[in-house]
Amino acid sequence: MTARIYYADVEVGTELPAQSFPVTRATLVRYAGASGDFNPIHWNEKFATEVGLPDVIAHGMFTMAEAVRVVTDWVGDPGAVVEYGVRFTRPVVVPNDETGALIEVSGKIAVKLDDNRVRVDLTAMSAGQKVLGMSRAVVRLA
């Protein structure tokens, strides 16, 4: 495993480069196929509204996959991630148009741990609302 960020170079509060990830209905269909999660709340508007959702929503696991990219893109080697957890607090609603929704993710070093590990706390927003809670990754740096 080869992280390209050095433990000695970061401190608590160091911010990782923020990123925005677009998600459209086409993205969701592709993710459904790749992940095997074909729950119709992620592609069928009629079904989604019948079960009380405002519209089709993104897979929570899709949002989780995007959020950790702020960590993996920064550290270089995704194999350096040793722990990762999130709480699904609000759905990402994906309108049926070409723009879809945007997931905006920022992260910063929250704790420096032993063994060159740091805990990164992530914030994921969509349409002005926090969509993940307790989103934390522990990553081993060089």
Added chain:
Amino acid sequence: MALDQSFVGRSYPPTSPYEVGREKIREFAEAVGDANPVYTDPEAAKALGHADVIAPPTFAFTITFRAAEQVIQDPQLGLDYDRVVHGDQRFAYVRPVRAGDRLTVTSTIETIKSLAGNDIVDIRGEVRDESGEHVVTAWTKLVARAAEEA
């Protein structure tokens, strides 16, 4: 109705092996729009010290969730699947999942709670490779929302 607490600690038989393919990892990485070459180019993966292309961190869920269905669909437990939502997800990695892995999952019910009519079940999935080496543990919190009052 609250779920039976006697299911806490129950483990289900290991799943049959899931063989992780390079093309499946590529498909997953493309689906999340991640162009990191460590997911698609074996040479790039080797340059970082991996034996083959590795899978993105959340890929393991595609395997552990299938295993968790043993719990969700256990008629004796009686979770109302139509009302289940995914509450939390957490992973602890011993090493990344990589192409060529043949992975089995053992699911265990860690806790069962009832809060305001919601049934909350925490499932731990231990993922091991063909040699028995521990690869990753996934914790999945499922919430069966309370049925609405008629």
